[in-house]
Amino acid sequence: MYLLGTDEYIKRVVKQYSQLLLRIAFLRLRSTADAEDAVQEVFLRLMTKRPRFRNDDHEKAWLIRTVINLSCDMLKSSARKNVPLDEGLTxxxxxxxxxxxxxxxxxxxxxxxxxxxxxxxxxxxxxxxxxxxxxxxxxxxxxxxxxxxxxxxxxxxxxxx
The missing domain is CATH 1.10.10.10 (Winged helix-like DNA-binding domain superfamily/Winged helix DNA-binding domain)
Structure with missing residues (x-):
């Protein structure tokens, strides 16, 4: 078990969950760049809020919920500002x-x-x-x-x- 906030913990979480979180964010945002921004923000929140997890499943669920919520927030924010999200992926x-x-x-x-x-x-x-x-x-x-x-x-x- 890695201690939250250590380099080893960060490397493990990024390696283990990046692709999953990117796929989830991309499905909602339909943009690689925006999905990457959302995932980066999830990892920043993980490091700044330092939530306590009961186990690996709880950690994974928190990350998934957070990327879904951030993706929704990004969509709402761009719609409110009338600014389309990046459509960079073909x-x-x-x-x-x-x-x-x-x-x-x-x-x-x-x-x-x-x-x-x-x-x-x-x-x-x-x-x-x-x-x-x-x-x-x-x-x-x-x-x-x-x-x-x-x-x-x-x-x-x-x-x-």
């Missing part, structure tokens, strides 16, 4: 990118649940704990997201035929 149009775009087109409350369930392999129970929601709510959001995604994905498949 991805090739392969099936993965089309699937990612379809997920991003969902209402915001479904995006994180879908990402954590399908991309990060969390169970409904684990997602509920991370997002501090009832498990039934998470299950409902997943179900509704599937209903919304189905016609989008069917349309995409028709383009290939």
């Amino acid at each position: 991805l090739p149009q392969d099936e993965y990118c089309q699937l990612l775009s379809a997920v991003q087109s969902l209402p915001e409350k479904y995006v994180t649940v879908v990402h954590l369930y399908y991309y990060e392999d969390y169970s409904i129970k684990e997602i509920a704990k991370i997002l501090e929601l009832p498990a039934a709510t998470v299950g409902t959001r997943l179900s509704r997201a599937r209903v919304l995604l189905k016609p989008i994905l069917e349309r995409e498949e028709l383009l290939y035929e």
